[in-house]
Amino acid sequence: MKSVFLPRLVNGPFGDPGLHVSLRWQGTAVQFDLGRLDRLPAADVLKLTHVFVSHTHIDHFIGFDRVIRLFLARDAALSLYGPPGIIGNVTGKLAGYTWNLVDGYHFVLTVHEVHPDRIRSVRLPATTAFAVEEAGSRAFSGVLHEEPAFCVRAVHLDHKIPCLGFALIENTHLNVRKDALDQLGIPPGAWLNKMKEAIRTGQPGDTVITARWVDGATEHATELSLAALRDRLVVETAGQKLAYVVDTLFSTQNVARITELARGADVFFCESLFLDEDRDQALKRYHLTARQAGTLGRLAGVKHLQVFHFSPRYDGQADRVYAEAEAAFRGALAADAPV
């Protein structure tokens, strides 16, 4: 199966956090965290449609200015999600510049502030110098954003401030078997999309799908049951899943939330600022060690663990951090116990 998410960390393991994910089938991209983005080409920044910010410590948010700089004169919309306080953080940053020559600019930034039980949204149009327009509030129960091909989930984690952990989840692939379709003798058409939609939305097996097609001057229509079509035509394959967790305490509650969020991920991107030998520092600063990151990956049953966001104190020793995380992930190093 072709990968549809093409993720890459914007900086090296000692650089600011930022995960850029190209969405192969639609030519757009999403981004997790906005650390320094100098190394991300402008063309890639401009592919962004959704940005997810874990928290606004400077190493996760300093790249915001580059995003705005590039989008400003574009006829584009960008959605940004962040933890409680993000609206104030964004408007505070924007207030640091002068916006008197922007009328006629079409760029609109929408900011979604994610609270444990609700999401408050505001629109910030460039043309009105980013004046805040309330854009409603909705209940939040885990899903931040959803579209036909994928969704983004989030959990609130404790980093001595609320910090969001994210998962990017592709929907199940529904592939139609060409040979079976040929045997059925009905040409492909809109009815196949109706069938897929019915499967995705969990419609009962006796749901009737009507296939209509024209053969010369003759119009045809055939009614088929969803269950029969599904058995005969459809091969389901699991979609991809990425998880992204940074800057968080190895506490019982965080561990439970991260394990649930990252369950079965193809790639789990996880911070590991410290080594186990400096676990007292990790505890004090509400960060993870490499051993804890490995433990989380193991508990969540992820396929691949990618640790990053290393403390500069290990400059030249990245191998030690990778090795410790991998050892805990593989079970060669005992799991750490949450505080």
Ligand SMILES: [Zn+2]
């Ligand atoms: Zn950080």
Ligand SMILES: [Zn+2]
């Ligand atoms: Zn932080």
